[in-house]
Amino acid sequence: MSDKIRRTEARRLRGFRDLSGEVVSARERMIARIRSVYERYGFAPLETPALEYVECLGKFLPESDQPDAGIFSFRDEDEAWVALRYDLTAPLSRYVAMNINELPLPFRRYQVGPVWRVEKPGPGRFREFYQFDFDSVGTGSMLADAEACMIMAETLETLGIRRGDYVIRVNNRKVLNGVLERVLCGSAGAACSEGAAGPGGTAGAADASLALNVLRCIDKLDKVGLPGVEQLLGKGRKDESGAFIPGAGLPPEQIRIVLDYLGIRATFRAALIGDLAPLVEASEVGRQGLDELRQIDAALSAGGFDEDRVVFDSTVVRGLEYYTGPVFEGALTFEIKDEDGQPRQFGSVFGGGRYDDLVKRFLGREIPATGASIGVDRLLSALQYLRKIESSASVAPVLVTRLDKSLTGEYQKLVAELRAAGINAELYVGTQNIGKQFQYASRTGKIACIVMGSDELARGEVSIKDLRLGDELSKEVGEDRKKWLEQQPAQASAPRGQMIEAVRGVLGRYA
RNA sequence: GCCGGGGUAGCUCAGUUGGUUAGAGCGUCUGACUGUGGAUCAGAAGGCCGAGGGUUCGAGUCCCUCCUCCGGUACCA
Numbered sequence: 001m002s003d004k005i006r007r008t009e010a011r012r013l014r015g016f017r018d019l020s021g022e023v024v025s026a027r028e029r030m031i032a033r034i035r036s037v038y039e040r041y042g043f044a045p046l047e048t049p050a051l052e053y054v055e056c057l058g059k060f061l062p063e064s065d066q067p068d069a070g071i072f073s074f075r076d077e078d079e080a081w082v083a084l085r086y087d088l089t090a091p092l093s094r095y096v097a098m099n100i101n102e103l104p105l106p107f108r109r110y111q112v113g114p115v116w117r118v119e120k121p122g123p124g125r126f127r128e129f130y131q132f133d134f135d136s137v138g139t140g141s142m143l144a145d146a147e148a149c150m151i152m153a154e155t156l157e158t159l160g161i162r163r164g165d166y167v168i169r170v171n172n173r174k175v176l177n178g179v180l181e182r183v184l185c186g187s188a189g190a191a192c193s194e195g196a197a198g199p200g201g202t203a204g205a206a207d208a209s210l211a212l213n214v215l216r217c218i219d220k221l222d223k224v225g226l227p228g229v230e231q232l233l234g235k236g237r238k239d240e241s242g243a244f245i246p247g248a249g250l251p252p253e254q255i256r257i258v259l260d261y262l263g264i265r266a267t268f269r270a271a272l273i274g275d276l277a278p279l280v281e282a283s284e285v286g287r288q289g290l291d292e293l294r295q296i297d298a299a300l301s302a303g304g305f306d307e308d309r310v311v312f313d314s315t316v317v318r319g320l321e322y323y324t325g326p327v328f329e330g331a332l333t334f335e336i337k338d339e340d341g342q343p344r345q346f347g348s349v350f351g352g353g354r355y356d357d358l359v360k361r362f363l364g365r366e367i368p369a370t371g372a373s374i375g376v377d378r379l380l381s382a383l384q385y386l387r388k389i390e391s392s393a394s395v396a397p398v399l400v401t402r403l404d405k406s407l408t409g410e411y412q413k414l415v416a417e418l419r420a421a422g423i424n425a426e427l428y429v430g431t432q433n434i435g436k437q438f439q440y441a442s443r444t445g446k447i448a449c450i451v452m453g454s455d456e457l458a459r460g461e462v463s464i465k466d467l468r469l470g471d472e473l474s475k476e477v478g479e480d481r482k483k484w485l486e487q488q489p490a491q492a493s494a495p496r497g498q499m500i501e502a503v504r505g506v507l508g509r510y511a
Numbered sequence: 512g513c514c515g516g517g518g519u520a521g522c523u524c525a526g527u528u529g530g531u532u533a534g535a536g537c538g539u540c541u542g543a544c545u546g547u548g549g550a551u552c553a554g555a556a557g558g559c560c561g562a563g564g565g566u567u568c569g570a571g572u573c574c575c576u577c578c579u580c581c582g583g584u585a586c587c588a
Contacts, residue, residue, distance in 0.1 A: 014579070058588085069512090070587075087588055119587070120512080121580095216586095243514060243584055321588050403546060438548045453546060467548075474549035485547065 015119070015127030026389045027130070027380055030159065031112055034132050034374060037155045038110040041147065043134045046109035048091040050116075054081040056094045058322075058361065072116050072127075084116040088133040088373065089322075089358065096137050096369075097362030105138030105367075112376070124378055135371025137359070142292050144370050145326040145354055146299035152330045152350050152372055153309045159379070160388030161332065163308055170269075170328045171316035172293050173353070175276060176218070178286020179261045180211045182279075183254045212320055213248045214258065219317040221262060222347075233258055264314050269297040272312045292326060318353055327353035328372065336385055349379045394445035396424035397507055401437045403453040410457065414450055414499065421500045423507070442467055448506045450499070451491075462499050465491040466506050 012018065019027075035045075059068040067073040073083035085091050088111045096107060112132040121127060134151065136144040149168050156166045184207050217232040224232065231237035233255045236247035250258075261279055266272035273293050280286025293312060300310050318327040330350030337344070352372025359367035383389040400415045402408060411427055418425035426446075428437050434451070441449050451463040470490030494502035 068588095090588075115588095117587075120585095123581090239584060245585075319588060401547090433545060433547090435544080435547055440548095442548050449547090451546080455546085463546095465547080470548065476549095481544080481550080484549085485544090488547070491547080 013127070015121035015125075017126060017128070021395070023380075025395070026384065027376065030380055030383060030389055031130075031132060031376065033158050034155055035110065035112070037151060037158050038134045040154075041108075041134075041151055043108045043110040046092070046095065046111050047113070048085075048088075048095055048111065050084055050114070051082050052085055052091055052094065054083045056362075057083055057085065057090045058358075059083065059086075070118050072118060086117045087115050088113065088131055089135070089355065089371070092133070092135055092137070092371075093358040093369070094362065096359050096367060100359075100363060100367070103138070106144065107137045108135070109137075110134040124381060126377065130376035131373050132376050133371055133373040135369055137369040137371075138367055139370075140356065140368035142295035142326070143299050145292075145328075146296045146303070146305075148352055148370055148372050149296070149300060149310045149328055150303055150305050152328065152352070152374075153305060155374065156330055156350070159383060160386065161382075165334050166330060166332050168310040168328055168330050168350075169313040169316045170293070170296065170310060170326060171313055171318075172289040172326050173323050174285045174289025174292065174325055175280055175314065176215065176289075176317065177211075178280035178283035178289055179257065180214060181283045181286070183214060183250065183257050184211060210248065214250070215317050215320055217248060218258065218262065218315060219319075221315050226259065226262065229262065230255055230259060262315055267311070268307055269293070269300070269310075269312045272314065273297070276314060289325070296326060318351055322355045322358055323353040324356045325354035326370070327351075330372075330374075332382055346378060346382045346385075348375075349382065350374045394447075396426045397447040398423055398425040398450065398503060399437070399441040399444075399446045399448075400425060400427050400450045401434060401441070402428050403434050403451055407452065407454075407457065410452065414452065414462065417500065418450075418503065423500070423503060438465070438467070442471070447510055448503055450503070452496075456493065456496075459493075460496050461493045462496050462502075463491050463493050464499070464502050464506055466509070468510060 054067045054071075054073055057071070059071055059073075067081050067083055071083045071086050073081055076082045092109070092111070096103065110133060112130065114128050115131050116128050118127060119125065134148075136147070149170060152168050153166075157163060214233065217229050220232065221229050224237065228237055232245065232247050233250045234247050234252070235249070236245055238244050257279075261276075264272065264275045264279070266275055273290055276290060280290065297312070300306075316327055316329060318329060328351070329348045331348045332346040335345055350372060352370070354368070354370040356366055356368040358369060380389065398418055400411050400418070402411050415425045415427045426444075428440065430437070430440065432440075438449060446467055449465040449467060451465060452461075456462055465488075467490070473489050474484070492502070
């Protein structure tokens with residue numbers, strides 16, 4: 001009955017993952033490629049802690065002592081609220097604020113690492129996931145924003161995603177604010193003067209929340225379509241599950257403004273700017289926003305980044321919190337079929353924008369900044385789908401078997417020789433017989449096995465088995481096992497002195 | 512967070528109106544084959560039937576609560 005004692009149940013937190021060696025090395029290769037692009041543009045690495053004081057992350061609810069839901073937090077031994085970072089931008093702002101006097105501006109850094117959010121996990125959505133950011137802090141120049149778009153495009157292409165299979169979409173929050181001004185000025189009871197509305201304006205809290213609400217609706221265009229947005233801006237909308245989502249309650253003429261705005265599409269960046277002008281030119285921020293887009297367009301064009309890579313898109317919103325100017329996202333445009341044959345899109349894998357106010361929270365003065373963040377995990381699954389990242393099965397392609405355990409000393413010499421020649425090699429340290437050792441080699445993705453029994457030793461040779469060839473050939477063996485064993489077509493002998501070349505020969509077949 | 516649908520062996524699933532000891536395929540392991548991966552054959556292991564409570568003489572099956580996975584929706588830095 002001692003078996004019945006309560007054992008600890010092995011369980012894992014929801015939304016968290018265990019990653020196999022294969023996935024980890026694929027991710028590392030991907031990160032290395034991304035890093036090479038960031039460094040090509042002169043960004044240098046930075047590392048910050050996983051934990052931050054909650055207020056540095058900007059996550060206190062108004063009037064509340066409790067951290068915002070949505071982040072992992074706890075009180076430390078001094079009763080201070082501490083939380084796991086939920087992105088890499090807030091820690092960067094904190095770092096810049098702490099080191100502003102020593103940092104050469106513009107400060108350009110990249111950072112990769114896990115971030116944590118308490119969200120509902122779904123397919124491709126986790127509570128712990130990797131982001132890989134680059135940012136330029138301390139310049140308000142649109143050159144930095146244009147460059148961010150270029151880097152995003154170049155990164156995706158470096159990862160093997162073809163031009164046309166992705167697109168970088170750019171918008172400007174100032175343009176959106178220009179539109180919002182018009183919408184809010186017309187809203188019921190809002191006394192409105194020039195430039196007064198929208199986030200950052202002097203309008204009341206009610207207007208600010210309404211503005212946010214409108215942005216939220218716009219953000220859902222992808223999902224619900226134009227008619228859906230219209231409903232959401234107005235009375236509300238019933239989705240297919242029957243749930244009713246209350247709307248923003250705008251009157252029809254205000255909704256019209258938003259819909260007109262969303263209807264503006266143009267292939268060419270310059271054309272879109274021209275089409276937007278009549279809608280927002282009455283607004284100061286709106287004009288500013290368009291001017292910024294003009295500068296970005298100029299920089300992109302001069303850099304050779306045309307509309308086949310970077311487009312302007314007035315429907316891009318990118319979250320709600322802290323963006324103050326240009327916003328951009330990189331999306332994969334091709335469709336895939338999932339396991340059930342349903343078409344699916346990877347969608348946005350890269351996102352960013354300008355956040356001129358983030359450092360201000362610490363210093364009181366404005367340090368403009370812009371940057372972007374790549375969703376490492378989602379992009380990795382896209383690359384795996386495209387087979388742009390090889391999941392190499394084994395870190396070491398060669399297994400030195402131990403046919404005769406009494407020869408272990410000799411086997412150790414063989415592996416050492418292989419390693420000295422720069423070939424990753426594993427010595428079988430298990431206890432099972434040779435058949436199991438081959439199985440082990442096969443299952444751990446080895447390419448070649450070295451066999452040296454007393455026969456080979458006497459002849460001064462080693463046998464080298466090509467596992468993949470053997471795998472192929474074994475399909476045709478049928479039931480004549482004896483013959484198969486005698487011939488061993490996938491195996492060859494080499495003088496011991498020539499083992500390295502022989503192994504290289506086998507590995508070369510699959511390089 | 513809210514609405515809906517699931518959870519039975521490692522995986523995919525079956526399990527009668529509530530009724531003896533819960534099954535299959537695949538996979539795993541062992542052996543035939545102690546110097547060779549596959550195939551074949553023989554055998555074995557593997558289940559708190561998601562968890563807890565309730566109804567009942569009796570629950571994998573019915574009821575409640577929780578956990579968890581899937582779909583939708585909300586939120587998303």
